Amino acid sequence: MTKVKRYFKDNLGIIAALAFMILFLYVFPRTHTTFLTKTNIFNVLRQSSTNLMLACGMTMVIILGGIDLSVGSIIAMSGVLGAAAVVWHGMPEIVGILIAIMSGVIFGLLNGLVIAKTQIPPFIVTLASMNIAKGIAYVYSGGKPIRCMTDAWKFLGAGYVAGIPTPVITMTIVFIVSVLFLNRTRIGRHIYAVGGNDTAAKFSGISTSKVKFVVFSFSGLMAGLAGITIASRLYSGTCTSGDGAEMDAIAAVVVGGTSMSGGSGKLGGTLIGVLIIGILNNGLNLMGVNSDWQYIIKGAVILLAVYTDFLRSRKKAG
Amino acid sequence: MSNYLLEMKNISKSFPGVKALQGVNFQLKSGEIHALLGENGAGKSTLIKVLGGIYIAEEGEIFIDGKPVAINNVNAARDNGISIIHQELVQVPHMTVAENIFLGREPMGKFGVDTRRMVKEAQSMLDRFDLGIDAAAEVYDLSIAQQQMVEIVKAISFNCRILVMDEPTSSISDREVEQLFEIMRNLVKQGVGIIYISHKMSELNEVCDRVTVLRDGTYVGTREVATTPRDELIAMMVGRELSNYYTRDHVKDTEVVFKCEHIDDAKKHHKRVNDVTFEVRKGEIVGFAGLVGAGRSETMQCVFGLTPGSKGTVTIDGRPVNIKTPVDAMKYGISLVPENRKVEGLYHVQSVAFNSTIEVLHEFINNLVVNTRREHEITQEFIDKMNTKTPSHEQAVTNLSGGNQQKVMIGRWLATKPKLLILDEPTRGVDVGAKAEIYEIMNELTKQGMSIIMISSELPEIINMADRVYVMCDGRITGCIDYEDVSQEAIMHLATVEGQAQDNTVTQKSGGKTA
Numbered sequence: 004m005t006k007v008k009r010y011f012k013d014n015l016g017i018i019a020a021l022a023f024m025i026l027f028l029y030v031f032p033r034t035h036t037t038f039l040t041k042t043n044i045f046n047v048l049r050q051s052s053t054n055l056m057l058a059c060g061m062t063m064v065i066i067l068g069g070i071d072l073s074v075g076s077i078i079a080m081s082g083v084l085g086a087a088a089v090v091w092h093g094m095p096e097i098v099g100i101l102i103a104i105m106s107g108v109i110f111g112l113l114n115g116l117v118i119a120k121t122q123i124p125p126f127i128v129t130l131a132s133m134n135i136a137k138g139i140a141y142v143y144s145g146g147k148p149i150r151c152m153t154d155a156w157k158f159l160g161a162g163y164v165a166g167i168p169t170p171v172i173t174m175t176i177v178f179i180v181s182v183l184f185l186n187r188t189r190i191g192r193h194i195y196a197v198g199g200n201d202t203a204a205k206f207s208g209i210s211t212s213k214v215k216f217v218v219f220s221f222s223g224l225m226a227g228l229a230g231i232t233i234a235s236r237l238y239s240g241t242c243t244s245g246d247g248a249e250m251d252a253i254a255a256v257v258v259g260g261t262s263m264s265g266g267s268g269k270l271g272g273t274l275i276g277v278l279i280i281g282i283l284n285n286g287l288n289l290m291g292v293n294s295d296w297q298y299i300i301k302g303a304v305i306l307l308a309v310y311t312d313f314l315r316s317r318k319k320a321g
Numbered sequence: 322m323s324n325y326l327l328e329m330k331n332i333s334k335s336f337p338g339v340k341a342l343q344g345v346n347f348q349l350k351s352g353e354i355h356a357l358l359g360e361n362g363a364g365k366s367t368l369i370k371v372l373g374g375i376y377i378a379e380e381g382e383i384f385i386d387g388k389p390v391a392i393n394n395v396n397a398a399r400d401n402g403i404s405i406i407h408q409e410l411v412q413v414p415h416m417t418v419a420e421n422i423f424l425g426r427e428p429m430g431k432f433g434v435d436t437r438r439m440v441k442e443a444q445s446m447l448d449r450f451d452l453g454i455d456a457a458a459e460v461y462d463l464s465i466a467q468q469q470m471v472e473i474v475k476a477i478s479f480n481c482r483i484l485v486m487d488e489p490t491s492s493i494s495d496r497e498v499e500q501l502f503e504i505m506r507n508l509v510k511q512g513v514g515i516i517y518i519s520h521k522m523s524e525l526n527e528v529c530d531r532v533t534v535l536r537d538g539t540y541v542g543t544r545e546v547a548t549t550p551r552d553e554l555i556a557m558m559v560g561r562e563l564s565n566y567y568t569r570d571h572v573k574d575t576e577v578v579f580k581c582e583h584i585d586d587a588k589k590h591h592k593r594v595n596d597v598t599f600e601v602r603k604g605e606i607v608g609f610a611g612l613v614g615a616g617r618s619e620t621m622q623c624v625f626g627l628t629p630g631s632k633g634t635v636t637i638d639g640r641p642v643n644i645k646t647p648v649d650a651m652k653y654g655i656s657l658v659p660e661n662r663k664v665e666g667l668y669h670v671q672s673v674a675f676n677s678t679i680e681v682l683h684e685f686i687n688n689l690v691v692n693t694r695r696e697h698e699i700t701q702e703f704i705d706k707m708n709t710k711t712p713s714h715e716q717a718v719t720n721l722s723g724g725n726q727q728k729v730m731i732g733r734w735l736a737t738k739p740k741l742l743i744l745d746e747p748t749r750g751v752d753v754g755a756k757a758e759i760y761e762i763m764n765e766l767t768k769q770g771m772s773i774i775m776i777s778s779e780l781p782e783i784i785n786m787a788d789r790v791y792v793m794c795d796g797r798i799t800g801c802i803d804y805e806d807v808s809q810e811a812i813m814h815l816a817t818v819e820g821q822a823q824d825n826t827v828t829q830k831s832g833g834k835t836a
Contacts, residue, residue, distance in 0.1 A: 183689050186691065187686065187689040187690065187691050188686065188689065189682040189683065189686050192675070192682055192686070195668070195671060195675070196668055196671075196679055199668035199669060199670055199671055200664075200665075200666075200667060200668050200669065202664050202665050203659075203664070203665055203666050203668060205627065206627065206647065206657065206659045206665050206666065207679055207680055208626075208646060208647030208648040208650070208651055208680070209679075210646075262670070266668065266669070266670045266671065267670045267671070
């Protein structure tokens with residue numbers, strides 16, 4: 004019980020923001036009838052699912068003191084490679100899906116390898132791999148979507164299990180695994196240690212390169228998984244999908260209270276961060292706000308959420 | 322009244338929950354070096370920040386030359402001739418000395434900053450003190466002592482009359498300290514008043530005229546340094562008599578448990594460890610003395626498996642062991658509490674519990690189960706053992722005082738149950754009371770059979786605590802001295818022999834064979 008209490012206390016600011024948004028959308032006349040329906044709730048969760056996957060990886064990367072800019076491009080690349088395997092090379096869907104996920108893992112491994120073994124900052128390394136992954140997606144697909152309409156392909160993104168959208172189930176599993184990994188393993192603690200003080204971690208006998216390698220690989224895995232989920236939902240592998248997805252993930256993590264300077268942060272906060280961004284997108288659509296304006300409103304809300312959190316933590320520090 | 326350069330009267334300042342200063346008085350004459358003494362948290366920094374315009378006092382008045390002044394911001398302090406040299410140096414490393422001195426008020430020529438004039442003026446300022454520092458050099462390339470000198474020159478270039486130095490000697494070697502004192506004496510002759518903050522009592526007699534002691538935010542008293550015994554000052558600081566400052570029951574000729582032979586970092590450039598051989602006996606405290614940069618920390622880092630490619634053999638209880646990583650070292654019962662806890666030790670934003678248990682996670686995290694109760698048991702055990710003062714286990718370690726942070730650090734490595742504990746500068750930046758406690762704990766640990774290696778640049782600490790002292794110079798061991806024969810002179814002699822070690826083997830009495 005105390006754990007739940009503390010969770011609410013730690014995330015009071017953003018939980019209040021979330022509650023406010025839900026209440027607002029429930030009361031607002033244009034969205035009153037649609038917002039809290041089962042269809043719309045599933046809609047929000049489905050739209051948030053890939054962001055949560057990315058954000059789980061991104062939370063660890065940011066706690067580690069790094070950043071992973073490549074995840075958006077990996078979404079495009081993995082979707083294209085997976086779809087191409089099925090449509091162009093006649094492979095079974097499951098192989099295409101595995102290829103898509105593996106391509107994400109491989110990029111994650113490469114990111115991790117370079118970051119662990121060299122002194123090049125993660126920002127630069129993943130900026131480079133972001134471009135490479137994007138390039139692969141364009142070169143391989145020739146810039147056109149690769150359409151794939153089979154039921155097996157559609158299952159992961161557009162299907163249902165027992166009436167619940169598949170991506171929502173995937174998202175739930177991913178989140179639980181991430182929480183266990185970060186909070187209940189030694190390497191999870193080591194992520195906080197390396198992000199908090201790299202040099203001290205070395206003196207503690209923590210293999211900092213191993214930790215970095217694992218975390219960036221995990222982030223790649225998440226991107227591959229998100230990639231195939233999106234490609235499945237869109238019925239196609241498209242080289243423009245996932246554009247800017249890395250920014251949504253970073254925004255969710257930061258709104259969730261994880262510090263960009265590394266060493267601290269919680270997945271529980273990230274979950275709420277993802278929901279805030281998801282509901283914001285959904286709510287603005289339901290309210291019929293022009294999509295050009297949505298960017299501006301989203302930016303303002305992110306800034307506001309982080310600023311309230313900053314005020315709260317400053318008050319706590321005395 | 323007006324014979325004081327600076328007078329601070331009845332200064333009070335509080336923060337939420339704490340009264341940092343309560344009615345503190347302070348007087349500085351022109352041409353004097355005035356020490357400000359007190360334990361961590363006594364209010365020294367707060368007083369200085371009030372003087373520097375960083376904090377504004379709620380009560381009290383400040384007079385300069387007998388005239389009341391209002392110091393409401395940093396610029397007002399500067400306009401009143403007050404300059405503060407902070408403990409953490411605040412220079413831009415990749416700019417030149419001249420650029421740093423003139424930062425924010427660069428002399429302008431026709432086409433922007435007149436670099437040539439700036440370098441020339443900076444150089445003439447530096448030369449006034451005969452520092453041998455090149456104004457066009459990057460600050461990055463200077464030693465810490467030289468950076469400090471630059472900071473002083475910068476302060477003086479603002480025509481400062483009141484100079485505050487916050488622990489300027491905490492990270493520089495004795496020889497450089499001498500040079501710093503020389504400059505201070507020089508400044509004082511020109512009528513500047515210096516406020517000097519330091520934890521090193523031995524420096525008071527050498528350079529200070531008067532001393533003011535603070536305790537728990539209150540003013541305790543002001544004394545003439547020359548006529549006040551050190552014990553009295555310590556009693557004023559701590560508020561009680563410290564009967565035994567150093568606690569040590571010396572041991573001699575116990576069995577040898579650790580032997581390190583021909584330790585070498587095998588580096589071609591910047592070689593710091595050169596064929597070092599030493600041994601440690603059961604229950605011993607072995608001191609490692611030497612100037613900063615002599616290679617003491619680097620030697621221990623080789624032993625601890627932190628230096629890839631280093632050579633040498635380590636024998637424990639007669640059996641040779643292979644240590645490649647810190648994990649190996651801990652497995653064989655060696656722990657190292659690093660020198661610079663801010664950089665090499667603390668996970669600042671994390672809790673006391675996190676910091677206490679990071680080495681022993683395997684004791685409570687297994688198979689996706691975290692035994693929180695065990696985690697807190699371990700944390701509490703070492704809080705008790707080290708007598709650490711912390712409001713809770715969840716307190717962020719960065720909010721503790723220096724002494725308590727150091728206790729958390731030592732506790733962390735004690736949790737690995739070492740047979741050999743290597744302490745690198747265990748009392749740096751630690752206040753007097755906590756120091757005495759750390760000495761007591763060290764003595765207690767060795768009584769239980771643990772052996773300790775203590776690297777320290779504070780000679781009194783080495784002389785009083787160590788059973789044997791190895792002295793290093795330039796990457797080599799230049800001698801070993803037993804506690805009966807140890808003296809400041811003997812150590813300094815060995816610490817400055819500069820590379821003759823290999824030829825004239827300086828061996829004194831038992832145990833201390835040098836290669």
